[in-house]
Amino acid sequence: MARPSAIWGDGLRGGGVLRLSGAWTADHAAELESALATAMKSLQAGAEDAHFRIDCAGLLSLDTVGAWLIHRARLTLGEKGEVTLVGLKRDQTHLIAEVAQAEIPPEGPPRPTGAYPLLVDIGEAVVNAGKDVSNGVTFFGSVMAALARLALGRAKLRPAAVVTQLERVAMRGVPIIVLISFLVGAIIAQQSIFQLQRFGQPHLVADLVGVLVLRELAVLLTAIMVAGRSGSAFTAELGSMKMREEVDALQTMGLDPVEVLVLPRIIALLIGLPLLTFVSSMAAMAGAALVADIYGGISFEIFFARIQNIIGMNTFMVGMYKAPFMALVIGLIACIEGFAVRGSAESLGSHTTASVVKSIFVVIVVDGLFAMFFASIRY
Amino acid sequence: MASENASHIGHGVQSEIVISVENLAVGFGERLVIDGLALDVHRGEILGVVGASGTGKSVLLRTIIGLVAKKRGTVQVFGHDMDRLNAQRRRLIERRWGILFQHGALFSSLTVKQNIQFPMREYLDLSPRLLDEMAMLKLQLVGLKPEAANRMPSELSGGMIKRAALARALALDPEIVFLDEPTSGLDPIGAGDFDELIATLRNTLGLTVFMVTHDLDSLAGICDRIAALGDGRVLSQGPLEQLKAEPHPWLQAYFNGPRARASHVHSKPA
Ligand SMILES: Nc1ncnc2c1ncn2[C@@H]1O[C@H](COP(=O)(O)OP(=O)(O)OP(=O)(O)O)[C@@H](O)[C@H]1O
Numbered sequence: 341m342a343r344p345s346a347i348w349g350d351g352l353r354g355g356g357v358l359r360l361s362g363a364w365t366a367d368h369a370a371e372l373e374s375a376l377a378t379a380m381k382s383l384q385a386g387a388e389d390a391h392f393r394i395d396c397a398g399l400l401s402l403d404t405v406g407a408w409l410i411h412r413a414r415l416t417l418g419e420k421g422e423v424t425l426v427g428l429k430r431d432q433t434h435l436i437a438e439v440a441q442a443e444i445p446p447e448g449p450p451r452p453t454g455a456y457p458l459l460v461d462i463g464e465a466v467v468n469a470g471k472d473v474s475n476g477v478t479f480f481g482s483v484m485a486a487l488a489r490l491a492l493g494r495a496k497l498r499p500a501a502v503v504t505q506l507e508r509v510a511m512r513g514v515p516i517i518v519l520i521s522f523l524v525g526a527i528i529a530q531q532s533i534f535q536l537q538r539f540g541q542p543h544l545v546a547d548l549v550g551v552l553v554l555r556e557l558a559v560l561l562t563a564i565m566v567a568g569r570s571g572s573a574f575t576a577e578l579g580s581m582k583m584r585e586e587v588d589a590l591q592t593m594g595l596d597p598v599e600v601l602v603l604p605r606i607i608a609l610l611i612g613l614p615l616l617t618f619v620s621s622m623a624a625m626a627g628a629a630l631v632a633d634i635y636g637g638i639s640f641e642i643f644f645a646r647i648q649n650i651i652g653m654n655t656f657m658v659g660m661y662k663a664p665f666m667a668l669v670i671g672l673i674a675c676i677e678g679f680a681v682r683g684s685a686e687s688l689g690s691h692t693t694a695s696v697v698k699s700i701f702v703v704i705v706v707d708g709l710f711a712m713f714f715a716s717i718r719y
Numbered sequence: 720m721a722s723e724n725a726s727h728i729g730h731g732v733q734s735e736i737v738i739s740v741e742n743l744a745v746g747f748g749e750r751l752v753i754d755g756l757a758l759d760v761h762r763g764e765i766l767g768v769v770g771a772s773g774t775g776k777s778v779l780l781r782t783i784i785g786l787v788a789k790k791r792g793t794v795q796v797f798g799h800d801m802d803r804l805n806a807q808r809r810r811l812i813e814r815r816w817g818i819l820f821q822h823g824a825l826f827s828s829l830t831v832k833q834n835i836q837f838p839m840r841e842y843l844d845l846s847p848r849l850l851d852e853m854a855m856l857k858l859q860l861v862g863l864k865p866e867a868a869n870r871m872p873s874e875l876s877g878g879m880i881k882r883a884a885l886a887r888a889l890a891l892d893p894e895i896v897f898l899d900e901p902t903s904g905l906d907p908i909g910a911g912d913f914d915e916l917i918a919t920l921r922n923t924l925g926l927t928v929f930m931v932t933h934d935l936d937s938l939a940g941i942c943d944r945i946a947a948l949g950d951g952r953v954l955s956q957g958p959l960e961q962l963k964a965e966p967h968p969w970l971q972a973y974f975n976g977p978r979a980r981a982s983h984v985h986s987k988p989a
């Protein structure tokens with residue numbers, strides 16, 4: 341491919357000739373721009389009321405980039421005098437004419453720099469956090485209203501949807517939750533035994549693991565796992581439905597998206613999370629018992645006898661009471677984030693991330709509040 | 720390059736074949752959607768591909784550009800068998816075509832302008848100023864207002880999405896553009912403008928256009944040749960007048976039905 345060039349010559353009553361040759365195409369854009377810039381500078385220097393000629397006879401090929409550059413050169417030279425374009429083939433003339441119709445608006449003002457955008461960002465973040473809370477409350481209200489309608493028999497329960505969601509939330513979550521709970525139970529038992537041996541009381545591991553797992557760990561592990569597994573899935577599903585106007589379609593059929601999409605998911609979580617918490621407790625205890633037996637030399641009989649004697653039903657129930665609240669928090673956050681998705685794929689991604697991060701954060705905060713509450717009522 | 724050849728051709732017949740499809744079969748699972756299809760596309764022509772819904776027009780287009788795997792047959796583009804090319808040579812070919820997908824397929828997290836600039840940034844070495852100017856130029860070439868440049872795809876109307884997607888397809892000054900139903904969803908005036916635009920681009924840039932369409936006015940107005948798909952193959956191909964004369968019942972119904980009579984198909988001088 342012939343290299344493009346722009347050669348200038350003087351003459352013509354304080355004007356000049358710009359001779360273009362070679363391939364004026366996008367592939368050579370960088371060369372073209374610099375060659376043209378040099379040529380233009382010399383041509384324009386000191387010119388006043390001049391006559392310029394742009395000679396295109398040497399052009400081998402021309403595409404929109406080349407055509408635009410020629411048009412731009414013509415405009416720039418036009419400020420200093422008269423310009424004629426010669427030597428164009430018919431199609432090239434058409435192309436330049438087509439390109440010349442475009443109006444390129446001048447560049448906008450430069451973006452502000454320094455502390456200003458930072459302050460803007462901080463302000464926006466604060467306002468958004470406020471909006472988050474108010475959205476959350478509004479949404480919570482509409483979910484509660486829908487639940488109330490359901491209880492009063494004025495809304496339809498969609499059993500098929502609930503069961504489908506329950507399968508996805510609970511059933512399919514069992515293996516991974518059993519696995520991590522078992523491992524965490526085992527690790528805690530091992531560490532406890534190691535420390536307790538120094539006091540000569542390794543059998544206390546049963547008390548320690550029992551309280552820790554049943555009160556706190558099982559429900560926390562489960563909630564975090566569910567937030568990651570199901571919360572993110574809910575957000576992504578609702579978000580992409582929102583993006584493709586599926587939610588609008590539901591609405592126009594006279595259906596309430598909260599009732600159709602949100603309720604089955606939240607109900608499934610309300611049922612599924614306590615079940616998973618129970619499964620998690622059992623798996624963690626099993627892991628602990630196994631390690632106690634192998635590593636601590638505490639037989640299963642002794643381990644479970646201690647658990648029976650020391651751990652009351654209330655300890656077990658503390659964990660179970662918390663589970664539905666965790667479920668509600670995760671479900672609400674996931675659905676709010678899902679409905680907040682706007683048109684773009686990026687927005688879907690950021691809301692899914694936000695859903696998981698916020699759920700986990702709120703789950704831990706809620707757990708802390710419960711700890712204070714149960715401590716103060718000495719339960 | 721496109722424009723070198725472009726300067727020698729007008730509306731007339733050209734012998735250079737840029738796309739050649741032979742004995743093509745494509746299917747999903749057991750079912751063959753396309754079976755034994757052969758089709759040639761010549762440089763500088765506008766080929767209209769028609770067929771009932773679900774006959775595999777979009778599948779044919781996607782097979783040619785390599786998005787759908789074929790069961791048998793060959794696809795040659797610019798004389799290269801697409802199966803025999805290594806990844807790098809393929810990319811060189813892919814850079815020479817632009818595609819307007821049926822639903823636009825704009826990148827949803829980029830503005831219209833960024834969408835158009837995306838392929839330019841990847842393949843060309845343009846200064847920031849020229850990059851901006853070219854994006855605005857392409858935008859207006861396809862009939863969008865400069866204000867649309869900074870909107871997100873989700874804020875555009877259906878017709879604007881089509882136009883923005885065409886602008887992106889044209890970003891690299893391709894030699895071939897594949898258009899999947901470019902005028903569906905446009906108002907008749909908009910559709911007419913769009914047709915005119917495609918014809919202008921063909922004449923000025925020397926484009927070869929592979930256009931799937933249901934729009935009888937486009938077929939009559941700008942297509943040099945029409946290929947009608949049915950039963951997994953090309954039922955008939957040729958200029959409009961020839962297809963109108965075909966005895967095949969679907970073609971008869973399509974080109975001589977009430978809608979065809981209402982459109983320009985019948986008012987066009989032969
Ligand atoms: N990914 C896929 N998996 C299975 N079947 C498919 C797939 N894509 C297309 N098909 C089938 O292939 C056939 C042809 O589809 P195609 O989209 O090409 O139709 P079309 O001719 O473009 O129709 P329209 O005019 O409605 O766009 C249809 O029957 C469709 O169901």
Ligand SMILES: [Mg+2]
Pocket residue numbers: 776777778821899
């Ligand atoms: Mg299609």
